[in-house]
Amino acid sequence: MKYVFSWILGLVLISACGGMKPKTYEVKSPEGHTRVGFSLDAKGRPYYMAWFNDQLVADTSLLGFELNEAAPLQNDFEVLNSTESSFDETWEQPWGEQQFIRNHYKELKVSLQEKQALKRKLDIVFRVYDDGIGFRYEFPEQENLKHIEILEELTEFNLAGDYTSWWIPALEREQYEYLFQRTPSSKIGLAHTPVTFSTEKDIYLSIHEAALKNYSSMMLDGKEGPRLKCSLVPYSTTEKSKAFLSTPGTTPWRTIQLADKPGDLITSYLILNLNEPNQLGDVSWVKPCKYIGIWWEMHIGLGTWSSGELHSANTANTKKYIDFAAENGFDGVLVEGWNTGWDGDWVKHGGDFNFTQTAPDFDLAALSAYAKSKGVYLIGHHETGGNIDNYERQMQDAYQQMEKYGIKAVKTGYVEHGSILSNGKYHHGQAYIDHFRKVIQLAAQHKIAVVAHEPIKDTGERRTFPNMVSREGARGQEYNAWSADGGNPPEHETILPFTRCLSGPMDFTPGAFDITIPGKPDNQVNTTLAKQLALYVTIYSPVQMACDLPAHYEKYADAFSFIKEVGVDWETTKVLGGKIGEFVSIARKEKGSGDWFVGAITNEQPRTLDLKLDFLDAGQSYTAKIYRDGKDADYKTNPESYEIETVTVTSKSTINAKLAPGGGIAVSIFKVKS
Numbered sequence: 001m002k003y004v005f006s007w008i009l010g011l012v013l014i015s016a017c018g019g020m021k022p023k024t025y026e027v028k029s030p031e032g033h034t035r036v037g038f039s040l041d042a043k044g045r046p047y048y049m050a051w052f053n054d055q056l057v058a059d060t061s062l063l064g065f066e067l068n069e070a071a072p073l074q075n076d077f078e079v080l081n082s083t084e085s086s087f088d089e090t091w092e093q094p095w096g097e098q099q100f101i102r103n104h105y106k107e108l109k110v111s112l113q114e115k116q117a118l119k120r121k122l123d124i125v126f127r128v129y130d131d132g133i134g135f136r137y138e139f140p141e142q143e144n145l146k147h148i149e150i151l152e153e154l155t156e157f158n159l160a161g162d163y164t165s166w167w168i169p170a171l172e173r174e175q176y177e178y179l180f181q182r183t184p185s186s187k188i189g190l191a192h193t194p195v196t197f198s199t200e201k202d203i204y205l206s207i208h209e210a211a212l213k214n215y216s217s218m219m220l221d222g223k224e225g226p227r228l229k230c231s232l233v234p235y236s237t238t239e240k241s242k243a244f245l246s247t248p249g250t251t252p253w254r255t256i257q258l259a260d261k262p263g264d265l266i267t268s269y270l271i272l273n274l275n276e277p278n279q280l281g282d283v284s285w286v287k288p289c290k291y292i293g294i295w296w297e298m299h300i301g302l303g304t305w306s307s308g309e310l311h312s313a314n315t316a317n318t319k320k321y322i323d324f325a326a327e328n329g330f331d332g333v334l335v336e337g338w339n340t341g342w343d344g345d346w347v348k349h350g351g352d353f354n355f356t357q358t359a360p361d362f363d364l365a366a367l368s369a370y371a372k373s374k375g376v377y378l379i380g381h382h383e384t385g386g387n388i389d390n391y392e393r394q395m396q397d398a399y400q401q402m403e404k405y406g407i408k409a410v411k412t413g414y415v416e417h418g419s420i421l422s423n424g425k426y427h428h429g430q431a432y433i434d435h436f437r438k439v440i441q442l443a444a445q446h447k448i449a450v451v452a453h454e455p456i457k458d459t460g461e462r463r464t465f466p467n468m469v470s471r472e473g474a475r476g477q478e479y480n481a482w483s484a485d486g487g488n489p490p491e492h493e494t495i496l497p498f499t500r501c502l503s504g505p506m507d508f509t510p511g512a513f514d515i516t517i518p519g520k521p522d523n524q525v526n527t528t529l530a531k532q533l534a535l536y537v538t539i540y541s542p543v544q545m546a547c548d549l550p551a552h553y554e555k556y557a558d559a560f561s562f563i564k565e566v567g568v569d570w571e572t573t574k575v576l577g578g579k580i581g582e583f584v585s586i587a588r589k590e591k592g593s594g595d596w597f598v599g600a601i602t603n604e605q606p607r608t609l610d611l612k613l614d615f616l617d618a619g620q621s622y623t624a625k626i627y628r629d630g631k632d633a634d635y636k637t638n639p640e641s642y643e644i645e646t647v648t649v650t651s652k653s654t655i656n657a658k659l660a661p662g663g664g665i666a667v668s669i670f671k672v673k674s
């Protein structure tokens with residue numbers, strides 16, 4: 001059901017003060033949990049405040065812009081007009097973690113105009129949901145503001161306290177690939193969003209953005225204490241301005257998700273709701289899938305991307321992976337190193353990558369035909385080394401070639417060591433954002449799904465372009481294979497669902513079974529094997545890789561069954577419990593089958609969780625296959641110890657889950673067919 005109404009100046013006036021003090025406009029979410037106040041200060045500067053369950057969470061936070069060669073767009077405003085409206089609609093995701101999503105908000109639009117001089121106009125729109133706030137700037141068409149060059153966006157997030165925060169640094173060498181820091185918000189430096197906060201009163205916040213396009217990425221600058229400010233990623237090394245727009249135009253939405261339990265941040269769909277509906281029409285060709293690939297063997301040093309004796313992407317090896325995929329019900333086979341450009345220090349020579357020329361020992365035509373005959377498809381790989389210009393020159397041909405060979409998905413990559421890309425353009429700056437859009441749209445024309453590594457952050461584009469299926473955008477599994485700091489500590493995966501994953505699906509690439517990585521004495525996967533299984537449920541992605549080598553899966557065939565049976569497309573998601581950095585337990589109901597899958601993981605602390613199955617259909621029997629840590633399991637000393645048991649359960653059952661240090665539990669719950 002959908003209804004929209006609006007009226008001019010029909011807002012709640014909470015202070016008038018004899019006409020001298022600017023009015024404060026207030027708008028409340030449909031159930032009243034979230035409240036936003038908007039006003040102008042004595043200098044005519046716009047600001048907002050926000051409350052959740054009557055607790056102030058954002059105190060007076062200024063809004064506006066600093067412009068290039070023009071006066072700032074921040075002072076001397078008056079309110080020309082304001083409207084309030086309401087919206088309520090339930091929409092269906094073609095694939096996702098939740099099939100039906102309710103988009104229910106109250107909107108306040110305030111139209112401002114400068115009182116003197118240029119009389120420039122600026123609208124600010126607030127959408128207030130029960131699970132948070134989105135607001136954006138809209139620039140109406142006008143004589144004195146046609147082209148806008150933004151030096152800085154002056155938006156503030158003036159948190160009402162010094163909240164505990166989880167964040168990663170921005171504009172650093174490895175882009176988003178850092179371990180999360182937990183600090184008071186007054187100690188945040190320059191952070192990528194989403195940033196997650198918890199208050200002493202048990203309110204959880206996540207600050208991020210939605211529908212990032214034709215603009216630059218927002219970072220949070222905390223260098224001046226809890227008064228966090230937006231800082232835009234620069235455009236390039238030579239441009240002074242950070243973002244370029246023309247009127248009429250809009251910025252992306254600035255978002256504050258709000259919850260009284262950390263798990264409710266995970267099931268908040270506010271970011272998706274603030275994106276435009278699907279623009280691709282029939283997207284039945286975008287299918288959630290599981291894949292394997294020629295990948296882990298290079299990361300653990302058994303093969304190479306480059307040419308030579310150890311070149312992994314050769315025809316014979318690829319055939320073996322295709323056979324394994326077909327035998328075990330996988331849909332796709334990723335092949336990295338299939339093309340030319342990998343020889344030498346490819347990170348420094350992204351311009352050498354060729355996206356249509358195959359390595360001499362890789363027969364693309366024969367392999368795609370072979371894959372097709374076995375009912376699987378190849379997944380393309382385009383590592384760009386961050387050279388987006390080189391990629392753009394070849395993209396048309398490359399996507400045409402992929403379509404010709406039945407390649408239904410491509411993994412793109414933008415490895416670049418430094419804050420600035422090789423061509424002088426900043427990773428996450430506006431040129432980069434535009435590039436990403438071009439890739440998604442071109443891929444859609446060829447009916448290809450995109451999985452991006454070293455991506456720009458997810459801001460919910462999958463709603464508008466459902467072929468944008470997944471991204472990396474944080475330290476993934478690969479860090480366990482080679483990182484000099486010993487890989488991802490066990491708490492990492494208990495932070496991800498409450499931070500990075502709030503922005504969208506993550507291609508973490510779980511499923512490492514050979515945990516100790518022979519041949520790599522300084523590295524191991526810092527989880528138990530059972531926790532690797534649980535990650536298929538706790539980290540959402542519609543495309544899930546089984547990252548390890550076929551031989552390692554053959555060794556643990558009984559545990560491998562979970563990877564084969566776990567769903568990838570969900571009717572609903574329920575967070576059973578969680579504490580950021582300590583543990584999380586999630587249950588998901590598979591679309592179509594009615595089967596459920598549960599995953600629970602812990603940090604380095606052992607833990608016992610009672611997983612109540614009260615989400616199951618009442619009166620229905622299910623067969624639960626439980627993959628748990630062995631009694632002597634420990635991620636450091638005995639990670640490959642696990643037990644599997646099968647029991648009958650109902651909605652009245654509870655699974656007593658004993659998680660080892662760095663451990664986890666995965667459960668498949670199949671409906672008993674009567």
Ligand code: NOJ
Nearest residue numbers: 336383413415453454472
């Ligand atoms: C980094 C990606 O995250 C990884 O998955 C890939 O194998 C390498 N780059 C090479 O492209």
